[in-house]
Amino acid sequence: MPTFSAPDGTVLTYHVTGEGPPLLCLPGGPMQDSVYLGDLGGLTAHRTLIRLDLRGTGHSTVPRDPASYRCDRQVGDVEALRAELGLERVDLLGHSAGANLAVLYATRHPERVGQLALVTPSVFAVGLDITAEDRLETARLRRDEPWFAPAYASLEAVTSGRAAPADWDAVAPFWSGRWDDEAREFRVAEQRQRNDEAAALYASEGAFESEGTRADAFTAPVLVLAGEYDVAAPVRVMKEYAGLFPHADLVVQSGAGHFPWRDGPEAFVTALAAFRDQVVAGPPGT
Template sequence: MPHYVSYDAAELHYRVLGEDNGEGGPPLVCLAGGPGRDAAYLENLAGLDARRPLIVPDSRGTGASPSPANPAAYAFPALADDLESLRDHLELDRFALLAHDAACATAQAYAAAHGDHLTHLVLVAPGSRLQGELPTDAEDIFESRATEEWWVDAYVAVHSLPGATDLAEVRSLLLRAAPMAYARWTRTQRAHAAREPDQLNPVPRAGFWQGVDETARLNLLRRLRDVHCPVLVVTGDRDAVTGLRAGEAVAASFPRAVLRPLHEVGHYPWIDEPDMFRPLVESFLAV
């Protein structure tokens, strides 16, 4: 598995998908969320590797990348510094970046610090904690699905998670709550969700938002106004994890952002509607 040396001499790993596809398109770097989730859950993003290589880094403490000696390296601005080290290792002057879920905060931190290196930015199912907003529409989406057979058990699991301390219990509750993240709960979604409990590392998850005070947050947001690459923000109208309005707040942070809410799509659009997600991203990257 290829690796690179980051700013603090740590050896971090990444995967390359589709490097032998023959299309020869520019690479797309893809950041996994969670936070602290093994990037394997991204799979090949509904076949985006058919036209361009996907560079998929393992963030610290996930996949093949080791945990840092300093826990501050788990924070999303530090993960953005890792991304800059990866760009330098790959000798990319400019590149396209896609991020999902919590990794959208890392991607925004990178854009604020190194926006001149980005050709395109795709933010999939972002939250808006970085924007200082915590919309409640995800809860409304969850409540609207109360007639589905999985809902009662998922409701109990969601409300049990804050008090869970045992890792095995947390993983069990996450699996019970998983249907709320998908537009439907069929074999494909069940198989994808079944891998989540073992893909999460609670340590980097806990450190992701640490050490970013209000002054740093506001400074980061101000710098996003100077990011001039095109930005695509993708949300799903059945996403009971981050909802729709968070994406609106994120898109409003950039001068050249396009917001695309997708119908009958949850938190993982490449799983729920791959034939909708893939051409949307491909057409955006082609411009």
């Protein structure tokens, strides 16, 4: 597996799979091994995926300074990888918490980003609010599922700030568009793959206070891809998120939760491929 050195000397690993134009992928979690992204539902047939193992995750080494887990302090890692790859400009995809890092990088280095795809993104970097009712309203779309009642009761506890430890596991069905054995196995693997120490520091004080977090300063094409059923990134807020950028498209994937490439691989790949084609072709009249 190829490695490179971050600005502070931490040795980071990345993974290259697929064919086509390169797409640098930043995982969520936060601070989860990038292996969970897999081939992004078969996107490797259209793009060369470059998955970065963030510092202290996957095959990347643990940094000497734990404070460097803070999201804004990892922007330099992404820039170092771009330079390592020899790319003048890079197409960037961020999933969930990884979208925060993607947005910080894009607004700090706008000249280095060709396009930006934000998949079920966390909103910390752009300062939006997700209310309890946003999440509960989205959850109620699943009211006919056999697991709904206990999971919804736990989600009410979580969103009201009175959750017991068991409630966090009980809401897991809401993360997936299909709560089956495969989704359960994926959930168990997630918990093994995350660096909990790093996750606790990722959004620590000061991470998103820079003026560089202003999305309206980024003028390249943006795709915000939301899942119809995603309680982590509800559609109402994703519409608001897309509206922050001068040139953004919103795609809402039907039947998808927080991991849309797993819930509907064909729809996911079609949306990403169409976005790439649109960017290559340019806007009408150009």
